[in-house]
Amino acid sequence: MARQLDYHTIREIFTRFQAAEPEPKGELEHVNAFTLLVAVALSAQATDTGVNKATRALFAVADTPDRMLALGEERLTEHIRTIGLYRNKAKNVMKLSRILAQEYGGEVPSSRAALQSLPGVGRKTANVVLNMWWQYPAQAVDTHIFRFGNRSGVCPGKDVVAVEHAIEDHVPVEFQRHAHHWMILHGRYVCKARKPLCATCVIRDLCEFEDKTL
Structure with missing residues (x-):
């Protein structure tokens, strides 16, 4: 050091x-706060390039929590199969989508604590979303x-x-x-x-x- x-x-x-x-x-492709959150969550122990390849087709059909829930875990898994730890990540994405739809009106919250309360979202993921979407110096x-x-x-x-x-x-x-x-x-x-x-x-x-x- x-x-x-x-x-x-x-x-x-x-x-x-x-x-x-x-x-x-940032090099992760996204179209809104939700797709940014999902992309960052998927990027853990994976490369941005690999995540982008998987999410281009995914976000074309599931760019909101409701659409992700409609897609379902099985089809989501097929989209992200090339990403490391994809099974566990798919479960977390479905869980966080359900919470966003039911508790936040489909919107991504803009506080670190609220973000970190979502499944699969740690401090780093929360900080990326706060920085890239809300321009907060996290x-x-x-x-x-x-x-x-x-x-x-x-x-x-x-x-x-x-x-x-x-x-x-x-x-x-x-x-x-x-x-x-x-x-x-x-x-x-x-x-x-x-x-x-x-x-x-x-x-x-x-x-x-x-x-x-x-």
Whole structure:
């Protein structure tokens, strides 16, 4: 774990991220808050690319809780069979669809507590939905952010909650809306787990990672 970087260094890091990609976007395809929630829930231990391939046809026929319930668990399972843990995920999607239809009028709630009360929805999923749909500066820490935060010193922490708090505490507020997307994309495509592309990294000179590649 790297040492926590100072305010000015972190500001410069996010200034560079912003210059390179002013409006970073999540890569999960969706058409409304419900399909975003389902896509994020399905993405646990799966790739965004794999989820998108499965959900394009699914969301064409089931883009609301009522339509998902009408589709049924068996047909839902067929749509998402290529995604890891698909049987359990299908059960959770049906359960959360029923709760949304019966208790929330078919709408996705906009509070973290309400979202996390839904089957299969953890803190990370809730934060993604809050950030991407309601533009709330919630920080969804995945493996890419956890790795990048600890390598670079931007937001070191022993677990994902500690890293989330480090982002909230140390990243200047004007960058917090897009912070988790910048870090996810950087971790996914540059600060990779096995062979980070340090030679082409825009923050190479600011990063605390001791084993930089040439």
